[in-house]
Amino acid sequence: MKHYTRRAPAGLDRRDDWRDHAACIGLGDLFLPRDEHHVDSTEPKRICAGCPVRLPCFEAAMKEEGTADQFRRAGVRGGLTPAERAALGRRTATGAVERLTAAEQAREEAQAKNGQAIDMIRKGVNDAQIAEVVGLAASTVGKIRRELGIPVQPVPKSIEETYAERTATVDGGHVRWTATSQQATLNGRTYTPARLAFLLGHGREPEGWVYVSCDRPGCVNPEHLTDRPMREQARQAVNA
Template identity: 50%
Template structure:
């Protein structure tokens, strides 16, 4: 192990440069004496007691040294001698995670739980849009989980009404918006959002293009849609 110079040992964890704040910086000869067997640890312990990164130092030492005995440890680190640290290791000491590591672990755990919940919901036959809303995962991720489970696309072999109910949402001002991609496949037939809404509202396939009649771009309220036949009929009445 290297001696201290102006910082704590270079071999230790440098996350956030905690060693910059070590009270032992520059005291290498004291903390890592060449003849450690005959050296006292009283002065080192006194300095460690007031060190602002004492816990970081101990965690790094325990992580670096693992389960080795006291004869393969060196120096006073985190306020403890090699013998004391070896004793901690024998009792199963687990270094406390760094705050950033703990945050990352928590986020990873949350994602893993969300993915597991998504798997369960998909196996129950829930549609992707519902699984995404429940778990907080994006639709693409849910789709990949579905593929990994070998399950068919959630919008295949479903009725137009089912797909419409899952994706069409009221806006609160008399219109409806479409939640998700603008294409849905049902029993091998591909529909745009407006085509599907038209089929649900009028019970037939649209003739020609489907256009919005309310002036609200993207509205999928069936009563606000018209196909070519309906537009021609409206022109005839107006004439």
């Protein structure tokens, strides 16, 4: 281990070094005593406190000594004794391990989330649902999807959304179909406006023709629609 306590010989062709400005120049016996077990570090520390290159001295010591214990370090360097530098080296090494462990854990968690997102993308789940379940940003899910080359799956609309988008309530409690198309597709099946409204209002597929029971033609208020079983039941009630 090298300790610089003297200026370089005059005429030596080299660049200026921070060691040339150390306050300990010429004080090798004080900073590096023969018996370090019974040495008083008060005076070396006092000199270090006013040294203009204390920081580079400290950095050089820690770099050279690494994680060595105090018995493999020597002298007061950067204002610290061998024991003090060893303790600091242990804390630094522990912190580095903790940071590395945390980074590795974060990397593993990210890989797990990405893997879960990939599985859901391949199953046809839409990006918004994946983002909510997995805990990723929707933009991240979209990026993964693009990398896989799998197109975005449209979010299927509910019957309530489909009906609300294509109808408007008018006077008298009637409902008018406002869409240009007289068909609506839901879960792969195509419905007329009346059959879609019946399904929404009665919770089942209509049987036979769907008729409007009010006096407004084309009304799609579910309460104003009947199918064959409902009309038969009404007739039986009248004939009873």
